[in-house]
Amino acid sequence: MPERDAIFIGIVVDDSIAGDAEMASKLEEVCPVDIYADADGKVEIVDENVDECVLCELCIQAAPPGKVVVKKLYDGTELKR
Amino acid sequence: MRFYEYESRRIVEQAGIPVTEYGFAKTGTEAREAAGRIGGPTVIKSQVLTGGRMKAGGVKFADTPEEAEAHAEQILKLEIGGHMPVGVLVDPKAEVEHEYYAAVLWDGRAKRPMMLFSDMGGIDIEQVAEDHPDHVGRGHLSNLHPIPDFRAKEVIAAAGGLTGRELTRATPILASLARLQRDYDMTLAEINPLARLSDGSFVALDAHMEMEDEAVGRHQRVLTEIGVELDQPRELYEPSDFERNVKAIDDADHRGVIQGKDHGFVGDLGLVIGAGGGSLTLTDAVRSQGGKPANYAEIGGNPSVAKSKGLAMEVLKKDGVEKIAVMMSIVSNTRVDIVARGVIAACLEMGRDPAETIAVFRIPGAWEEEGAKILGKYGVEFRDRGTSMWEAAGEAVEKVQGGAGS
Numbered sequence: 001m002p003e004r005d006a007i008f009i010g011i012v013v014d015d016s017i018a019g020d021a022e023m024a025s026k027l028e029e030v031c032p033v034d035i036y037a038d039a040d041g042k043v044e045i046v047d048e049n050v051d052e053c054v055l056c057e058l059c060i061q062a063a064p065p066g067k068v069v070v071k072k073l074y075d076g077t078e079l080k081r
Numbered sequence: 082m083r084f085y086e087y088e089s090r091r092i093v094e095q096a097g098i099p100v101t102e103y104g105f106a107k108t109g110t111e112a113r114e115a116a117g118r119i120g121g122p123t124v125i126k127s128q129v130l131t132g133g134r135m136k137a138g139g140v141k142f143a144d145t146p147e148e149a150e151a152h153a154e155q156i157l158k159l160e161i162g163g164h165m166p167v168g169v170l171v172d173p174k175a176e177v178e179h180e181y182y183a184a185v186l187w188d189g190r191a192k193r194p195m196m197l198f199s200d201m202g203g204i205d206i207e208q209v210a211e212d213h214p215d216h217v218g219r220g221h222l223s224n225l226h227p228i229p230d231f232r233a234k235e236v237i238a239a240a241g242g243l244t245g246r247e248l249t250r251a252t253p254i255l256a257s258l259a260r261l262q263r264d265y266d267m268t269l270a271e272i273n274p275l276a277r278l279s280d281g282s283f284v285a286l287d288a289h290m291e292m293e294d295e296a297v298g299r300h301q302r303v304l305t306e307i308g309v310e311l312d313q314p315r316e317l318y319e320p321s322d323f324e325r326n327v328k329a330i331d332d333a334d335h336r337g338v339i340q341g342k343d344h345g346f347v348g349d350l351g352l353v354i355g356a357g358g359g360s361l362t363l364t365d366a367v368r369s370q371g372g373k374p375a376n377y378a379e380i381g382g383n384p385s386v387a388k389s390k391g392l393a394m395e396v397l398k399k400d401g402v403e404k405i406a407v408m409m410s411i412v413s414n415t416r417v418d419i420v421a422r423g424v425i426a427a428c429l430e431m432g433r434d435p436a437e438t439i440a441v442f443r444i445p446g447a448w449e450e451e452g453a454k455i456l457g458k459y460g461v462e463f464r465d466r467g468t469s470m471w472e473a474a475g476e477a478v479e480k481v482q483g484g485a486g487s
Contacts, residue, residue, distance in 0.1 A: 007429065008386075008422050008455060033385070051422055052386050055451070074458045 002043055006050035010071030011035060017067045018043045028067070030058040055079065082292045085128045085314055087170045089288035091307040093272065096261040098254050099284045104171040105308075112153030116146040116173035123153040123172040130315060131162040134467055139166070142174060175286060180274035181242075182206050183255050185222075185262035187269070187293075194222045194262055196233060198255055200242025202274035216240055222259055230256045251275070265303070266296030321375065321394055330391035337384025337415065339392045341376055343399065348373030350440065350481045351396035351405040353389075353424060358409035359470065367406070373483065375402045376382035378440035383415045389423020390430070397431055397438070404440040406477035411466060417444045417452030425459050436460030440480040444475035 002013040011022075017023045021041030028038040033052040037044040038060065059068050060081055070079040082091065087105040094100050104115025105128070116123045127139030134140050139161050143149035154168045180202035188195040190405035194321055198218045201209045210217045218239030220232055233255035237243055243251055244319070254275065262270040267399050270290040278284060292300065303313060320328070354363045360379045366375050380389065396405055407424050409415070421442065428435040435456075442456055444462035453463035464473055 007426055048387075051426065054416070054419070072454075074455045 002045050004045045004047055004050050005071070005073060006047070008051050008072070008074050009053040010073050011045050011050055011053070012069040012071065013043050013045065013063075014067040017063055021061060024061050027059050030062045032056060032058070035059070082294055082297050083130055084290040084292070084309070085130065085167060086126065086287065086289070087168065088307060088309055089130055089290040090170070090285070092261065092265065092290050093258075093285050093288045095303070095307065096257050098257050098261075098272070100106045101173050101280065101284050101286065103173070105168055105192055106153055106171055107157075107162070107168040109150040109154035109157070112169055113146040113150035114170050115440055116143060116389040119173045123149050124172045124174055125156060126170045126172065126185050127156045127159060127161060128168045128170055129161050129164040129166050129167040131164050137161040146268055162454075170483065172286070174216065175276055175284070176279055177274070177276040177286070178279050179242075179277045180208070180286075181251070181277065181283075181436040182271075182273045183251075183258055183275045184219035184257075184271040184273070185267070186268065186271070187262075187267075188221065191221055193224055196222065196236045196255060196261065198233075198237045198240045198251075200240050202276075206273065213250060216242070221228045222263070223402065224263075226254060226261065228259045232256075247281065250281065251277075254283055265290075266293045267291060268293050323399060326395050327368055327378075327392060329390060330395070334385055334388050337382040337388055339377065339384060339388055340379040340391060341395060343376040343380075344376055346376050347401070348375040349401050349403045350477060351375045351393075351399060351402040352378050353380060353393050353396055353405055353407045353420075354378050354409060356409035356412050356415065356444075357372060357381075359408070362410070363406075363470055363474055364409050366471050367478060370471075370475045370478045372474065372478035375399050380409070380420065381412070381415050383419070384423070386419055386422045386426065389420045390425075390426045393424040393427035394431060397427060397433065404438055404477070404481045406474050407442045407444065408477070410470065411445070412444060412446030414447075415444075416447050417449040418455055420444060421446070421452040421455040421463075425461070427457060428459075434460075441473050443468055443470070 002018050004011050019042050024038040024041055024043045027036035033049055035049045037046050061075055065081050102119050106112035113299050123143050125141050127134050139156055141152040143152050156169050182199040182202035184197045185194050199209050199216050201216050203377050218236040220236040222228055230252050233253045237251050238257045258270050267290055270293040270428055272285040276284050281305050321343050323343045331339045350372050354360045364377055425435050428438045439461045445466035456463045
């Protein structure tokens with residue numbers, strides 16, 4: 001399961017969509033701060049951009065319910081649907 | 082905009098202030114011709130926008146035109162403080178009975194022009210003001226009303242040393258200088274020395290003029306008349322490592338804006354500041370409360386975490402910086418939580434405890450609740466709009482002066 005914890009933000013992408021080429025393309029497209037990259041049809045998390053997350057939830061909305069989670073490591077809460 | 086001495090001389094002359102005969106020369110031949118026209122011993126002065134000319138060999142005395150030519154040729158090849166001269170000024174070696182100081186400058190605090198006069202001219206006026214305050218006369222002028230001669234007379238009289246006919250002769254010179262300062266938007270119009278010659282007349286032997294940069298366009302006609310080359314770069318500005326690095330960080334990321342300046346700053350409190358005039362206000366607030374800023378900065382326009390972090394790291398890297406103050410006015414287009422992440426990340430990456438390093442974090446505005454949570458996790462107290470900029474600056478000064486543990 002692609003998962004990255006930076007200093008302030010953590011990202012979890014469920015295994016069930018991690019290899020989905022359409023989802024990889026969609027996540028790359030929607031994220032305004034380039035946290036996701038389409039790596040030959042697989043979802044890749046770009047480590048250096050994780051803490052740039054602006055909590056816009058576009059990735060959460062783009063993915064099926066519960067498949068992308070954004071963790072706010074500074075207060076222990078999560079953004080998901 | 083700072084003027085060369087020869088340009089200042091022309092400005093003063095145009096204002097009707099008496100000057101000795103002089104010549105500006107770009108070659109040794111021109112210097113010889115000028116010295117021949119002036120007659121008698123002359124002084125050859127390098128025309129550079131930097132101090133220390135005499136010590137560097139940029140001022141020489143000549144008894145004949147041929148000697149003036151030889152000196153000019155030497156001086157024209159002489160670099161002083163990284164500056165090559167644009168020419169030489171050829172002046173007569175005047176027989177001076179007494180030297181005075183006259184100036185009109187913009188007093189930013191009073192927001193009015195101020196006249197200064199001293200009977201101890203030819204030397205550093207700041208030293209005179211410190212050692213002999215009774216020899217310096219001062220007086221403010223109106224920005225709107227005509228400048229009356231009697232105001233100049235009062236200032237000269239207050240400096241002591243001039244009375245009677247001499248006072249009457251010096252008065253129109255200071256009054257003309259005041260009109261020149263206002264008419265030409267000068268931030269500084271200085272004559273030093275103003276010489277009294279053996280016949281009792283006064284002449285400006287040296288002048289120093291600085292024009293408000295924004296006013297240069299308004300005075301193009303007169304500047305062209307006196308031969309100022311507007312396309313010629315005036316002062317070489319060599320950015321510091323801090324300034325270069327901050328610019329590189331800013332250039333590398335289109336999100337938001339950061340700027341940093343540290344020329345002339347020697348302090349222990351690093352500033353990460355910004356927002357709609359906030360930087361100037363906050364720098365003043367720190368200084369007014371006895372603080373010593375290590376830099377000036379501007380951050381805004383919703384910078385990325387990386388950009389905020391980059392600025393904070395550059396500030397923290399500066400020699401002598403013990404703590405940083407992160408302060409802005411009220412922000413709507415910059416997210417508080419993003420800046421908070423940036424400055425915390427900077428502290429962590431440099432192995433510093435954010436709670437000890439961030440003297441104050443005062444940024445009220447967008448996403449401040451989220452920012453407060455981030456700061457809270459690292460033991461940094463968040464200050465919202467309930468704390469004024471003045472109070473925040475005072476808190477930062479107190480913490481840095483109280484020691485690392487405070």
